[in-house]
Amino acid sequence: MKKLNMNVRKRVFLIAIVSMMGLQAHAQFEPQFTQYMFNEMFINPAYAGSREHMAMTALYRNQWVGMDGAPKTQTFSAHTPLRNEKIAVGLSMLHEEIGVTQDFSVFGTYAYRIPTEKGFFSMAVSGGIIHHQEQLLEVKIQDQGDYSFMGTPRLTVPNMGFGTYYSSRNYYVGLSIPRMLQNKVDAVTGKASNKVNIPYWHYYLMGGYVFTLNESVKLKPTCMVKAVSGAPVIADIGAHVLLNEVLWLGGSYRTSDSWAAVVQMQLNKQMRLGYSYDYTLTDLNQFNSGTHEITLGYDFSFNKNKVVTPRYF
Numbered sequence: 001m002k003k004l005n006m007n008v009r010k011r012v013f014l015i016a017i018v019s020m021m022g023l024q025a026h027a028q029f030e031p032q033f034t035q036y037m038f039n040e041m042f043i044n045p046a047y048a049g050s051r052e053h054m055a056m057t058a059l060y061r062n063q064w065v066g067m068d069g070a071p072k073t074q075t076f077s078a079h080t081p082l083r084n085e086k087i088a089v090g091l092s093m094l095h096e097e098i099g100v101t102q103d104f105s106v107f108g109t110y111a112y113r114i115p116t117e118k119g120f121f122s123m124a125v126s127g128g129i130i131h132h133q134e135q136l137l138e139v140k141i142q143d144q145g146d147y148s149f150m151g152t153p154r155l156t157v158p159n160m161g162f163g164t165y166y167s168s169r170n171y172y173v174g175l176s177i178p179r180m181l182q183n184k185v186d187a188v189t190g191k192a193s194n195k196v197n198i199p200y201w202h203y204y205l206m207g208g209y210v211f212t213l214n215e216s217v218k219l220k221p222t223c224m225v226k227a228v229s230g231a232p233v234i235a236d237i238g239a240h241v242l243l244n245e246v247l248w249l250g251g252s253y254r255t256s257d258s259w260a261a262v263v264q265m266q267l268n269k270q271m272r273l274g275y276s277y278d279y280t281l282t283d284l285n286q287f288n289s290g291t292h293e294i295t296l297g298y299d300f301s302f303n304k305n306k307v308v309t310p311r312y313f
Contacts, residue, residue, distance in 0.1 A: 031073055031096060033061065034252065034260045034276040034293050036206075037222045037238065037313055041077040041092050041109070043204050044176035046124035046165035048111040049088025051311050054080035054300040064280065064288035069099035079109065080300075086113050088122070105130040107161070119168030126178075127160040157181075172313050173207040202228045210242075210312045218242040220250075220312060238262070245310055248274070257281060258291070272297045 033042065039057040040047040056078045064070035079090030090109035096102070107128030113120045132155045163176030182197040208222035224236040233255075240250025240262060248264040258281055264274035278291035299311070 031071075031094065032254075033059065033075075034278055034291070035059070035262060035264070035274050035295050036224060036236070037208060037220075037240075038264060038272075038274060038295060039077060039297065040165075040174070040206065040313075041079060041090060042075060042094065043178055043224070044124075044163040044165055044174045044206065045090065045107075045109040045126035045161050045178075046111055046122040046163035046174060046176065048079040048090035048109045048124055049081035049085070049113055049122065050120070050165065050167050050172070050313075051079075051299060052081060052085075054078065055297065056300075057295060057297040059293065059295045061291065061293040063278075063291045064284060065290055065292060067284070067288040070288065071096060071098045073097075081113065085120075086115070087111070088113055088124075090126075092126070092128075100134055102133045103130060104133075105159075107159075116166075116168075119166060122163075122165045122167075124163050124165070125160065126162075127158070129156055129158050131156045167313070169210075170312075171207070171209040174205070176204045176206075177201045178204065199229045202226060208313055216244050218312070220248075222252075222313075232256070242312070254278075260291075264295070270299045270301065 031042065036043060039055075039059070041057070057076070059073070059075040061071070061073040063072070073094065073096045075092070075094045077090065077092045079088060081088045088109075088111040090111070092105075092107045092109065094103070094105045096104075105128060107126045109124055109126040111122050111124035113122045159179050159181045161176065161178040161180055163174060163178075165174035165176075166172065180196060180201065182200055204224060204226055206222070206224040208220055211219045211221075213219055219239065219241055221239045222236075223238070226234045226236075234257070235255045236252055237255075238250060238252030238260075240248050242248050246266050248262065250262050252260045252262065254260070258278045260276050260278045262274065262276040264272060266272050272295075274293075274295040274297075276293045278293070279285075280288060280290065
């Protein structure tokens with residue numbers, strides 16, 4: 001058996017995890033975000049248009065800092081209601097590196113919004129492609145000429161998602177399936193197949209409420225539950241305090257995984273900047289110094305006669 005040094009072993013281990021989670025027969029990889037409650041486009045396409053004007057958000061996530069080959073994620077999303085406000089469209093892009101593996105996805109979103117007395121109920125579909133690539137030539141091996149680590153395998157597969165979302169000024173609730181197609185790759189031929197496999201759908205149930213404690217302080221508890229057949233149910237539970245409509249301070253807990261501290265500042269009426277730090281609770285804690293996540297959001301207001309009201313989610 002060929003021997004690899006310790007760093008390469010870690011990389012290969014991470015690559016194996018990603019391959020099993022992302023492109024094998026009985027699982028589907030879903031990226032995770034700590035600041036999901038400020039931009040849910042990547043977990044629920046029906047979120048599109050919910051900020052009542054065009055909104056853009058960029059995110060950078062550096063997970064498990066100090067661990068060789070750990071995930072690094074960059075995302076960008078934009079969404080807006082159209083003039084009649086019953087239709088909303090959106091665009092989401094994601095790039096992620098794990099070891100020598102890279103994934104890049106682009107998804108478009110179409111949402112139909114039904115106005116209610118206090119808010120909007122939305123149903124949406126999304127569709128796009130995921131490009132998967134492995135830079136095997138970057139793996140340093142002791143035994144030269146190992147053809148298992150030659151070349152740069154690439155694969156592009158389609159996928160689609162569905163979601164529902166209701167939001168008012170003070171609360172929201174949603175249910176989504178971000179990826180409805182199961183992407184399977186034949187390890188021998190390298191050919192991909194895609195099919196709807198309901199038992200392996202990932203379900204996301206999310207909700208939050210804003211309580212007004214006084215004129216200067218608001219409290220927003222949030223929760224997101226993720227469930228898939230054959231795996232433990234995971235819950236993200238958080239609470240955040242808004243001070244003077246400017247500064248969010250809070251924290252969250254991901255069951256059996258991590259604690260997180262979150263801060264977000266409204267730099268002006270349209271721009272916001274956020275940062276979070278995750279502390280790992282699993283055995284991986286001894287190999288890393290936590291996870292950093294930065295978000296930057298901007299809300300456009302092209303209609304000067306329309307007042308931009310504060311958005312809490």
